[in-house]
Structures are given as C-alpha cells and as structure tokens.
Amino acid sequence: MYKIVSKDMLTPTICRMKVEAPRLASAAQPGQFLIIRADEQGERIPLTISDYDRSAGTVTIVTQKIGASTSEICSYEEGDAFADVVGPLGIPSDFTEMSAEELASRKYVFIAGGVGTAPVYPQVKWLHERGVAVDVIIGAKTKDLIIYKEEMEAVCDNLYICTDDGSEGFKGLVTAMLEKLVNEDGKKYDQAVAIGPMIMMKFATLTCKKLELPVIVSLNTLMVDGTGMCGACRVTVGGKVRFACVEGPEFDGYLVDFDEAMRRQRMYSTEEREAIEHHTCRIGRGK
Amino acid sequence: MANKIPRVPVREQDPKVRATNFEEVCYGYNAEEAQLEASRCLNCKNPRCVGACPVSVKIPQFISEIAAGNFAKAAEVLAEDSSLPAICGRVCPQESQCEGSCILGIKSEPVAIGKLERFAADWSRENGGTKPVVAPANGHKVAVIGSGPAGLACAYDLAKLGYDVTIFEALHRPGGVLEYGIPEFRLPKDKIVAAEINDVKALGVKIETNVIVGRTVTIDSLLDNEGFSAVFVGSGAGLPRFMNIPGEHLNGVFSANEFLTRNNLMKAYRDDYDTPIHAGKKVVVVGGGNVAMDAARTALRLGAETTIVYRRTEKELPARVEEVHHAKEEGIQFAMLTNPVEVLGDENGWVRGVRCIRMELGEPDESGRRSPVEIPGSEFDIETDTVIMSLGTSPNPLIARTTAGLETNRRGCIVADESGATSRPGVFAGGDAVTGAATVILAMGAGRKAAEAIHKYILG
Numbered sequence: 083m084y085k086i087v088s089k090d091m092l093t094p095t096i097c098r099m100k101v102e103a104p105r106l107a108s109a110a111q112p113g114q115f116l117i118i119r120a121d122e123q124g125e126r127i128p129l130t131i132s133d134y135d136r137s138a139g140t141v142t143i144v145t146q147k148i149g150a151s152t153s154e155i156c157s158y159e160e161g162d163a164f165a166d167v168v169g170p171l172g173i174p175s176d177f178t179e180m181s182a183e184e185l186a187s188r189k190y191v192f193i194a195g196g197v198g199t200a201p202v203y204p205q206v207k208w209l210h211e212r213g214v215a216v217d218v219i220i221g222a223k224t225k226d227l228i229i230y231k232e233e234m235e236a237v238c239d240n241l242y243i244c245t246d247d248g249s250e251g252f253k254g255l256v257t258a259m260l261e262k263l264v265n266e267d268g269k270k271y272d273q274a275v276a277i278g279p280m281i282m283m284k285f286a287t288l289t290c291k292k293l294e295l296p297v298i299v300s301l302n303t304l305m306v307d308g309t310g311m312c313g314a315c316r317v318t319v320g321g322k323v324r325f326a327c328v329e330g331p332e333f334d335g336y337l338v339d340f341d342e343a344m345r346r347q348r349m350y351s352t353e354e355r356e357a358i359e360h361h362t363c364r365i366g367r368g369k
Numbered sequence: 370m371a372n373k374i375p376r377v378p379v380r381e382q383d384p385k386v387r388a389t390n391f392e393e394v395c396y397g398y399n400a401e402e403a404q405l406e407a408s409r410c411l412n413c414k415n416p417r418c419v420g421a422c423p424v425s426v427k428i429p430q431f432i433s434e435i436a437a438g439n440f441a442k443a444a445e446v447l448a449e450d451s452s453l454p455a456i457c458g459r460v461c462p463q464e465s466q467c468e469g470s471c472i473l474g475i476k477s478e479p480v481a482i483g484k485l486e487r488f489a490a491d492w493s494r495e496n497g498g499t500k501p502v503v504a505p506a507n508g509h510k511v512a513v514i515g516s517g518p519a520g521l522a523c524a525y526d527l528a529k530l531g532y533d534v535t536i537f538e539a540l541h542r543p544g545g546v547l548e549y550g551i552p553e554f555r556l557p558k559d560k561i562v563a564a565e566i567n568d569v570k571a572l573g574v575k576i577e578t579n580v581i582v583g584r585t586v587t588i589d590s591l592l593d594n595e596g597f598s599a600v601f602v603g604s605g606a607g608l609p610r611f612m613n614i615p616g617e618h619l620n621g622v623f624s625a626n627e628f629l630t631r632n633n634l635m636k637a638y639r640d641d642y643d644t645p646i647h648a649g650k651k652v653v654v655v656g657g658g659n660v661a662m663d664a665a666r667t668a669l670r671l672g673a674e675t676t677i678v679y680r681r682t683e684k685e686l687p688a689r690v691e692e693v694h695h696a697k698e699e700g701i702q703f704a705m706l707t708n709p710v711e712v713l714g715d716e717n718g719w720v721r722g723v724r725c726i727r728m729e730l731g732e733p734d735e736s737g738r739r740s741p742v743e744i745p746g747s748e749f750d751i752e753t754d755t756v757i758m759s760l761g762t763s764p765n766p767l768i769a770r771t772t773a774g775l776e777t778n779r780r781g782c783i784v785a786d787e788s789g790a791t792s793r794p795g796v797f798a799g800g801d802a803v804t805g806a807a808t809v810i811l812a813m814g815a816g817r818k819a820a821e822a823i824h825k826y827i828l829g
Contacts, residue, residue, distance in 0.1 A: 105585050119541055123642045125635070126541070150643055166541040168579035306635065309539050309581060310765050311549075311607040312627035318618060323611060328767065342618055345718040349620045350645040 083163035087140055092229040096146045096197055097156045098132070103167045104139030111178050112205040113300065113332050116141065116169030117308045118155060124165065125151045128305045128327075130201030130277075131170060132230075141167070144200035144229065171308045172331045175205055175275075176298065182212065189215045191263070191271040191295075192238075193256050193286045195278020196222060199230045201300065202277050203237070210237040217269070218242070221256035221282070225249035256282065257289040264293050271295055276335060280344045287335035297335035301326045304349060317343050376478040377406040384698035388669055391553045391638055394695055395459070398481075400440070403488040407436035409473065410480045417470040418482060423814030424457075424522070426450045428467055432485055444493030447486060448501050452525035453518065453565045453813065455494060456547060458487025459556050461810045462689045494564055503572055504531035509827050512537060512597040514582045514768065517545020518809040519603030519800025521569050522816030523823075528572035530824050535597075537580040542634060545605055546801075547809070549634040550626070552663050554670070555692075558633070583767035588775075588796060599795045599823045602783060603816055606801035607765035611758055612655070616712030621647065621720035625656070625664040625759035632667050648673045649755035653723050655709055656759030657681065658806075662692040664757045665701050675701050676751065680708040680728050680741040706730075706741065710748065712756055722750045762806050772796070780805060789819030790826075797823055 088100045106116060115130045133142035147153040158164065177185060190209060194202040199220050209216050216237075221244040222228045228243060228250060235241050243251030244259045252259050256278075263269040274297040276286035283299040290297035303315040303326040310328035317326055320337035324330065380396040381387075387394055398406060410432040418428045427446050434443035447454040463469070463483040471479030493499055511527050513520045516538040524534045542548050547562045556562060570576065580586060582604070591597045609624035611617050628646070631637045637646035648671035654664050657679035669675045677696070679686060682705050686693055697703070706728040713722040727747035730739040769777045776784040776792035782803055789797040799815025801807055 105580060109585055123636075125643045125645075154643075166579050168539070168541070168581065168585070170584055171581070306627055306630050307540060307549075309607060309767070311609070312630050313609040313611070313624040314627045316611075316618060323613075323618070325608070328608075328765070342718075345620060346618065350647065 083165065084167040085163045086158055086160055089158070089160045092144065093227050095156075096144060096227075096229055098142060098144050098200075099158070100135075100140045100142050101164065101167055102139060103141050103169075106167060106169045107134045107139045107141050108136050110134040110141060110170040111174035112208045113175030113178070113201075114170035114172045115201075115308075115331060116143070116167060116171060117305070118143065118164055119166040120151065120154045120158065121165050124154060126166075126306060126308070127151050127155065128171070128302070128308060130198075130300070130302075131204065132200035133204055133207075141169075144197060146197040168308070171327055173329070175208075175332060177205075177209065177214075185209070185212055185214050188272045189270060190217070191260065191269075191274050192216065192218045193260060193274060193276040193278070193282075194218060194220045195256060195276075195282040196227065197229070198278030198282075198300075199228075199234070202275070203230050203233055205275065206234060207237045215239050217263070217271070219244060219256045219259050219263075221245075221259075221278070223247070255285070257285050260286070260289055261293065264295070273298065275299075280340060280347060283335065283338075284340035284344070287338070287340070291336060298332050299335040299338060300331045301333060301338070301343060302331070302347075303327075303343065304347060317346075374405065374409050376409070376481055377402050379481065379484050384695075384700070387554065388699040391670055393557050394554050397491060398484055398488045400438075400488075400492070403435050403485060404438060406481050407432045407485055410436070411472060413472060417472065418467040421466045421470040423466070423810045424450050424817055426454075426467075426486070428482055431489060432480065432482070435485055435489055440489060440492045441496065441499070443489040444499050447489055448499045450817075451813070452522050452569055453809075454486050455490035455561050456518075456556060456565055457810055457813070458483050458485075458490055459561070460551060460808075462808060464690055466810070498568065500571065501529055503529055506533065507531040507828070509533065510535070510595075510597045511823060511827075512591045512595075512600045513603060514588075514600065515539075515545055515603040515605055515800075515802075516543035516566070516576055517547065517603060517605050517800065517812065519605075519802075519812035519816040519819075520545070520601065521566065522813035523601045523603060523799070523820045524574045524816075525569050525572065526817055526820035527823060528569070528574045530820070532824075532827075533573070535575045535577060537582055537586070538576060538578045539581040540634065541578050543576045543578060545603075549630045550660065550663070552629065552633055552667050553638075554666070555663065581767070583771040588768065588772045592795060598827050599797065601789070601816070601819050601823060602768055602791075602796065602798040602802055603800045603812065604765060604768055604802045606762040606806045608763045609758065610760040610763060612709065612760060614709060614711055616714055616720075617758070619712055619714040619720050620718050621649065621754055622712055622756045622758065623647070625654070625660045625757050626762065628664050628757050629660070629667065632671075638667075638671060646671065647755060649753070650674065651753040652676070652755040652757060653678055653709075653751055653753045654757045654759055655679075656761070657686040657688060658759065658761070659688045659692055661759035662688045662696050664759050666696055666699060668755070668757065669699055669701060673755065676704055676753075677701060678704045678707045678709060678723070678725060678751070680706065681738075682706060682730065685738060704751070708741065708743070709756075713750065720754055720756055722752045723756055724748055724750050762801075764802050764805065768802075787818065788822035789815060790822055795826065797826075
C-alpha cells in the first residue's frame with residue numbers, strides 16, 4: 083500500500099497529494115509519469131509526476147476529477163493509502179541528458195495548460211537549479227483554476243498568466259501570449275515545451291511552427307500497463323507508430339498526429355460515462 | 370491389456386452455456402476417472418514422454434501413483450520437477466510434447482497426461498497441498514525479474530536450494546502471462562494461479578509488485594546496491610506487433626494484449642471492476658495462435674459475434690488443437706486463407722469493416738511451412754466494429770537498454786546460452802525474453818535450467 087502523507091485542494095476539482103513510494107521517488111526524473119490504482123477494483127490511471135522528494139521517499143501527484151477513477155483518487159484523504167503506485171514510467175525529458183555547457187546556452191519557454199501545469203513544475207525546477215533561463219506561460223479558463231502559480235514563480239525567470247476571461251493576467255490563449263512574447267517583446271527561445279490538454283498542445287505546436295520554434299509535447303494517451311505491453315497508447319509520430327508509454331511521453335510536437343491522438347483518447351468515452359453512473363451507484367451502496 | 374481401455378473422456382461445460390460465462394471450460398477428472406485413465410499407462414522402461422517434457426516431470430511415476438490411489442504421493446512426484454503443475458496440466462501443449470510422444474498414441478490414443486497432472490495437482494491443493502523439501506538458507510540473495518512462468522520456476526528451484534529470492538513484478542499482481550494473458554475460463558486466477566504462486570511464496574520467495582526493472586530499479590542497482598549475487602531476467606515478450614496496414618489506428622482496433630489485459634488482469638468482465646472494455650457486436654480477430662483463440666473466445670463471452678481471420682489453413686494454426694476445438698464448439702467462425710489489407714473506418718474514426726484478400730499456400734519457406742501468397746483481385750470486406758490484432762509480440766527493450774553489457778540479437782531478444790547465461794556475468798535470462806513468444810512450459814524449463822546455472826555460478 084502507498085500512504086498519502088498530505089493532501090490539499092488546488093482548486094475545487096484539482097487535488098495535490100504527496101504519496102509514499104520510496105523506490106519511485108528515488109528514480110523519478112523530470113518528464114516521467116506514474117500509474118496509480120486506487121483500490122482493488124480500480125483502473126490503472128497514468129498521472130504525471132509533479133514533484134519528488136528522494137530523502138522523504140515521496141512523490142507528488144496532481145489530479146483533476148474528470149472521470150470515475152480520477153474522482154475516486156481525489157476522494158482519498160491524508161492517511162489513506164492507494165493499492166498501487168508504479169513508476170517512474172516513460173523516458174525523462176531530453177534536457178536531463180544534456181551537458182551543462184549545452185544547457186547554459188539555451189533558453190526555454192514552457193507552455194502549460196490547466197492541470198498540465200503540474201508536470202511542467204519539476205522540469206522548470208530542474209532547469210532552474212542548473213542555472214538555465216526559463217520562461218513559463220500558464221493558461222487557464224479563469225483565475226480560480228490557475229495552479230502552481232507561487233511554486234512556479236520561485237523557479238522561473240518570467241511567469242506569464244493567461245486566462246480566457248481576463249480575470250488574471252493576459253486575456254486570451256497561451257498561443258497568443260507566446261506570439262506576443264516572440265514577435266512584439268523580442269524574446270528569443272531555443273526550445274518550447276507544451277504540456278496540457280491535447281487540443282492546447284496541437285495549437286501550441288502550430289504557433290511554434292509559425293515562429294520556427296522547436297516544441298516538445300507530452301502526450302497523455304490511454305494506457306493500461308504503461309510498460310509497452312498493451313499498445314493502447316500508440317500514436318503516429320512522423321508517420322511511424324510509437325508507444326507513448328515506453329518511447330514517450332515526450333515527442334517532437336511537429337511530428338505528432340494530434341487529430342488521431344485526440345480521437346483515440348475518446349475511445350472509451352461511452353464506457354466511461356457508464357462507469358461514472360455505475361460508480362455513483364457503488365458509493366450509494368455504502369462502499 | 371491396459372491399452373485396451375479407451376482414453377477416458379474429460380467432462381466439460383456445455384459449449385452453449387460456457388459461451389456466455391467466464392467459468393472454467395474443463396471440469397477435469399474425478400478420482401475414479403483419473404485412476405481408470407492412469408491404468409492405461411504402460412509405465413515404459415524408457416519413457417519417451419519424460420524426454421519430451423521441458424521440465425522432465427517423472428510422468429510414469431506420478432501416473433502409477435494415481436493408478437494406485439496414492440494421490441498425495443503423485444503430487445509429491447510432480448512437485449520435484451514442476452512448480453506449477455495445476456497450471457501446466459491446463460495450458461501445456463501436451464499433444465506436441467508428452468502426449469505427442471506417448472507410445473499408446475501410435476495405435477490408439479495417448480494417455481491423457483495433462484489431465485492426470487491437473488487431477489493430481491488439484492487433488493493435492495484441495496487436500497492440504499505438498500511442501501517440498503527446502504535446503505537450509507545459504508545466505509545468498511538472488512533477484513528474479515518477472516513473476517511469469519520462467520521467473521516462478523526459477524525462484525521455486527532456487528528457494529529449494531536455500532537461496533533468498535526476491536521476484537520483482539512490474540504489474541500490480543504476480544503471474545505475468547498467467548494473470549494478464551490467459552483467460553479465466555482456461556486458467557482460473559484465484560483458485561489456480563494465485564494458489565500456485567502462494568506455494569512458491571511458501572518456500573520463502575518474496576514478491577515485490579509495482580517494480581519495473583529498467584525504470585524503478587536497474588539490474589546494476591540490484592547487484593551493486595541491494596546485495597543480490599545474481600539476477601534472472603524472465604521479463605517475457607511484451608510489445609505487441611501490428612500489421613502496418615492502413616486504418617490500424619482507428620478506434621476499435623486493439624492488440625490482443627490490451628484486450629486480454631483489460632479482461633483478465635483488470636477484470637473488465639466483472640461488474641464490480643471499473644475497467645472499460647470495447648467488445649462491440651462483431652469482432653474480427655487476426656491471427657491463429659493460442660492468444661488469438663483466447664481473444665476470440667473472450668470477445669464471444671462478452672457478447673460479440675466473432676470471426677478468426679488467419680492467412681494460412683487450419684492445419685497450420687499454431688494454437689493448441691484443444692483450443693481450436695473449443696473455439697469452434699462455442700461458435701467462433703474461422704476465415705482461413707484470408708489476410709487483412711486495410712481496416713475501414715466510418716466518419717467518426719471508428720472501425721466499420723476489414724478489407725481482406727484471399728490467400729493460397731505457395732512453396733515451403735526455410736522453416737518448411739508453406740508460405741501464404743495473395744490471390745490478386747480477390748479482395749472482399751468483412752463488416753465488423755472491433756478488430757483485435759493477435760500477431761505475436763516482441764521483447765520489451767527496457768531491460769536491455771538499461772543494462773550495460775547485456776547483448777541482444779537483431780530481434781531484440783536477450784542472448785543467452787543453454788543454461789541461461791547472458792553476456793553479462795551474474796545475469797541470467799530465460800523464457801520469452803530470450804526466445805520470443807513461446808509457451809508457459811518452455812519458459813518454465815528455461816527458468817529451471819537458469820536456477821541450476823545460478824547455483825553453480827554462486828556456489829561453484
């Protein structure tokens with residue numbers, strides 16, 4: 083069992099938990115993810131790793147209530163334990179393999195959307211600790227849905243907030259912000275990294291293409307085992323089939339077939355709706 | 370005299386009934402049936418069956434104990450060589466191994482060795498079980514990667530020799546393919562798989578789930594930091610193959626691994642589990658191995674009309690004869706000499722059919738099998754809403770990529786000699802990780818051999 087040592091709600095629908103998983107914590111790197119199974123009857127849910135503390139043996143996960151399983155995860159409290167937590171999965175971010183000299187000359191911009199802001203944090207933190215220049219753009223529908231603002235401010239050079247309704251920061255999309263930074267403010271970046279909903283990563287990639295800025299995206303595909311066994315996570319990248327779990331989750335955004343990836347993400351939407359109804363029943367029975 | 374008795378038929382669940390449930394197909398022998406069948410064994414001086422068994426079970430001995438009514442003793446004889454007899458009795462391809470070389474098979478039918486093995490193992494489990502003799506602890510630690518048949522067999526033998534064995538399993542339940550791959554109706558999970566794994570644990574073997582070697586830990590960290598003297602890699606053949614035809618990534622196309630894992634490991638067929646599964650109304654399964662049969666029979670039980678599409682003829686089907694027979698009885702359609710060329714989609718990106726081409730058998734290839742050749746212009750469409758690709762698997766590259774000095778061949782399999790020794794001292798390997806996808810019993814055989822080699826490596 084994997085004990086939850088702390089929990090806080092970042093928004094009414096997004097929770098943050100620190101979970102005991104010593105082996106995982108000691109191996110985790112920026113860009114990797116984990117799989118969680120709340121209880122014996124639960125699904126295996128892939129979640130990004132938002133932080134890790136090797137000495138305390140804990141990993142931090144940030145979950146948004148979307149379906150039955152993510153709602154179940156969020157219903158757990160401090161002191162409860164998950165049945166299974168496994169990882170780290172996937173290949174660490176490219177930059178973790180780069181030399182200090184290589185990194186010193188590079189300037190990064192991260193584009194974070196919604197709950198995707200959480201996995202951006204360990205990447206920015208890692209780069210910041212090594213003296214690399216990093217700007218971060220966070221996008222959310224409205225002010226109340228912005229997460230990781232203070233944490234991010236502490237580890238990046240410049241933080242730009244965008245909201246759809248203008249309740250905080252720039253009113254508009256993250257892509258418009260990026261264009262403004264590059265075209266109007268004269269910012270120069272060597273690498274963009276976009277993490278968020280698939281649709282946001284698609285448009286961030288289109289904007290980056292226009293700006294001739296290389297972009298890495300992190301694909302949150304369907305998965306079962308997370309070790310390459312099921313092939314549910316397959317995506318077309320540069321015309322080739324790739325498994326997001328073992329060959330990703332990060333890919334060159336220019337090469338990803340986002341439309342196919344978005345369609346595949348909806349594969350079990352009918353079953354998931356049923357699961358939500360079914361799930362409610364189970365709770366009603368006093369599970 | 371003995372061989373005048375016809376082979377005792379085994380009782381099975383009615384095909385019409387079992388096509389709608391996930392309970393075990395075969396009921397197995399009762400004591401009376403088992404003793405009668407056991408009496409057919411000639412107890413050959415030079416038993417060919419033993420030589421044909423990858424783990425060299427002393428077949429005539431355990432059968433004569435059954436014939437004599439000494440069922441507990443029969444189970445003890447089995448336990449000397451096999452860690453998973455109730456499993457092997459159910460899933461081994463006996464017709465090409467022990468039973469295939471039974472002398473009775475020449476003129477009539479071979480002894481039902483598999484069903485007898487199953488009987489002895491089941492009887493023993495239901496009557497308190499056997500506990501093999503374990504040597505005193507020798508203080509050496511061995512790590513086993515993967516809790517499938519290879520890893521369990523290796524761990525079992527090492528534990529009997531007095532080693533302190535820890536198995537690392539990537540998934541949340543131990544068993545490997547026994548758990549995620551083979552369906553409940555062929556191999557009950559709690560009653561049989563969990564019970565036989567508990568027998569291995571009873572010897573002191575520890576199983577740590579949720580550890581992915583190559584990610585959570587590495588072979589180097591196990592050897593250098595955790596005090597293990599040797600490592601056995603039994604990580605299986607994990608990565609599913611696809612055909613690389615148009616439409617293969619439409620919604621509704623799955624690998625057999627995904628479909629079976631959702632149903633077996635993740636229990637999608639049970640109402641009390643959250644796992645979603647898509648079986649649709651009409652399912653086409655592409656492939657002809659045991660996994661294809663398992664996927665088709667699972668889809669059928671989930672309510673779909675199911676067709677198996679295979680590019681050769683029924684004679685070449687690599688699946689066990691018994692599985693093909695069972696699949697047919699249950700109402701699975703077989704489209705032989707047929708190969709998909711494209712998966713057809715609807716306007717929403719979901720599967721609506723498979724375009725296939727008819728095949729004929731051409732000249733034999735290097736393996737001696739006649740290779741199928743397309744008949745030009747013979748394309749036709751099969752209407753379906755789900756396609757399950759069951760085309761075999763290739764080894765997971767994770768361990769090879771993260772272990773310096775571990776040689777692999779061009780198919781990505783770990784290179785190991787007869788004893789399981791790899792290019793890296795102290796690292797042994799066996800099962801599908803070495804051979805590519807094969808059978809439970811071959812993996813167990815490799816695990817046993819490696820256990821012997823590890824024993825020699827550590828204690829000379």
